[in-house]
Amino acid sequence: MTSPCNSAAPVQQKRALVVESGRDIDELLTSVLDGDGWSLRRADDNQHALALATTEPFDLIVTGRKMLGPDDVEILRRIRSARAHVRLIILTDRFTPGDVIAAVREGAFSYFSAPFDAAELAEMVRAAMAAPCWDDGIEVLSATPAWVRVAARCDLSTADRLVQFLRGVRDPDIPEGIISAFREVLLNAIEYGGHFDPSQHVEISFIRARRAVACRVKDPGQGFSLEELRHAAVNNPADDLLRHVAVREAEGLRPGGFGLLLAKKLVDELIYSEQGNEVLLVKYIDPATSQVA
Amino acid sequence: MGLQVSIRESDDVSILDLRGRATIDAGESELLERRLQKLVANGARKLLLNLTDLTRVDSSGISVIVGTCVSLRRQGGDLRVLCPSGPVLEVFRVLHLLEAIPSFEDEAQALASFRSRDDAASSS
Numbered sequence: 001m002t003s004p005c006n007s008a009a010p011v012q013q014k015r016a017l018v019v020e021s022g023r024d025i026d027e028l029l030t031s032v033l034d035g036d037g038w039s040l041r042r043a044d045d046n047q048h049a050l051a052l053a054t055t056e057p058f059d060l061i062v063t064g065r066k067m068l069g070p071d072d073v074e075i076l077r078r079i080r081s082a083r084a085h086v087r088l089i090i091l092t093d094r095f096t097p098g099d100v101i102a103a104v105r106e107g108a109f110s111y112f113s114a115p116f117d118a119a120e121l122a123e124m125v126r127a128a129m130a131a132p133c134w135d136d137g138i139e140v141l142s143a144t145p146a147w148v149r150v151a152a153r154c155d156l157s158t159a160d161r162l163v164q165f166l167r168g169v170r171d172p173d174i175p176e177g178i179i180s181a182f183r184e185v186l187l188n189a190i191e192y193g194g195h196f197d198p199s200q201h202v203e204i205s206f207i208r209a210r211r212a213v214a215c216r217v218k219d220p221g222q223g224f225s226l227e228e229l230r231h232a233a234v235n236n237p238a239d240d241l242l243r244h245v246a247v248r249e250a251e252g253l254r255p256g257g258f259g260l261l262l263a264k265k266l267v268d269e270l271i272y273s274e275q276g277n278e279v280l281l282v283k284y285i286d287p288a289t290s291q292v293a
Numbered sequence: 294m295g296l297q298v299s300i301r302e303s304d305d306v307s308i309l310d311l312r313g314r315a316t317i318d319a320g321e322s323e324l325l326e327r328r329l330q331k332l333v334a335n336g337a338r339k340l341l342l343n344l345t346d347l348t349r350v351d352s353s354g355i356s357v358i359v360g361t362c363v364s365l366r367r368q369g370g371d372l373r374v375l376c377p378s379g380p381v382l383e384v385f386r387v388l389h390l391l392e393a394i395p396s397f398e399d400e401a402q403a404l405a406s407f408r409s410r411d412d413a414a415s416s417s
Binding site: 119123126127130156160176177180183184187233241242245246255256257258259261262265266 | 295313314317318319326348351352353355356357359360362363380383384387388389390392393
């Protein structure tokens with residue numbers, strides 16, 4: 001299990017090294033980094049970045065998109081052996097799911113595979129410096145191409161990073177709907193099970209079968225009874241879609257209560273354990289459209 | 294910040310143009326909640342949320358929109374949405390919110406719907 005986050009303050013001195021990735025990405029990163037007051041250095045390619053990173057301290061490194069996935073991971077490994085806590089965001093055009101897993105194992109901050117979502121990339125770059133600490137946040141406990149098990153620290157930034165790694169896999173059988181469902185149950189686990197306590201962790205398993213994708217999230221909390229959640233939209237009657245809003249107001253709760261219902265609607269099955277601190281999401285894959293033989 | 298909110302007025306309707314994402318990530322949903330609460334506290338009762346450039350919404354963003362809608366209706370007002378699309382429309386659709394919150398594809402029609410509601414109220 002990963003150790004608790006000890007560092008209290010976000011990074012103040014911000015030095016970024018960006019590898020050339022083409023005009024659109026370069027302009028986007030320049031506008032984000034300039035706007036946020038970074039000192040920006042450019043590298044022609046990833047080898048150049050490696051040479052610079054071993055001689056100069058950088059807080060953030062963004063790789064170039066034109067390398068093969070395994071080469072990105074090797075660069076990541078070598079840079080982090082020289083600069084243990086540097087935040088490294090991988091951009092890549094060519095990769096496999098195994099490359100994404102290897103990047104998580106080696107401590108990448110984030111992973112973006114083409115086609116890139118400019119807004120998400122910009123937000124991840126901002127998040128890279130906002131997090132007070134990060135590199136003990138996600139630990140790969142075990143991984144095969146079909147079954148990945150990780151532990152994730154109970155904070156929002158770690159949840160965002162984990163979701164982006166899942167998006168980075170670009171598996172056509174894992175559409176945005178199931179990623180959104182996973183994000184909702186993960187945030188519930190972190191908030192209600194882990195109370196945003198960075199010394200606590202949730203355990204997550206992703207299972208990729210031939211005819212289904214499954215995701216299990218186990219939180220460190222005491223659990224709950226789904227049927228007793230009157231302040232959640234998932235228990236609203238069909239003829240009163242907004243009933244839980246009044247219940248939440250009466251109980252003095254902040255606006256909310258749609259997470260479980262949204263997750264349930266976006267997958268084929270949502271199953272809680274008896275104790276209520278483990279949830280399983282299942283999305284069946286249509287054999288006619290699946291990319292897996 | 295991943296959400297930009299700009300506000301304009303058309304008669305007694307406040308139109309909020311949302312750009313970016315309404316999610317919990319970097320406090321975007323909290324920002325939206327603060328802007329909506331301030332408008333309502335200042336007397337706004339008819340809100341039109343232009344979702345044309347909203348790229349993503351999660352349960353936190355939906356909760357803010359629905360909570361504001363319920364609150365406004367209790368005070369004799371209403372909230373409507375304009376042009377949800379892509380992942381945002383998908384969230385509204387799977388939650389059946391389009392049955393509870395009127396949605397329009399055309400801004401003029403959305404504004405007219407507030408007026409027709411007033412006409413119906415005054416003639417009853």
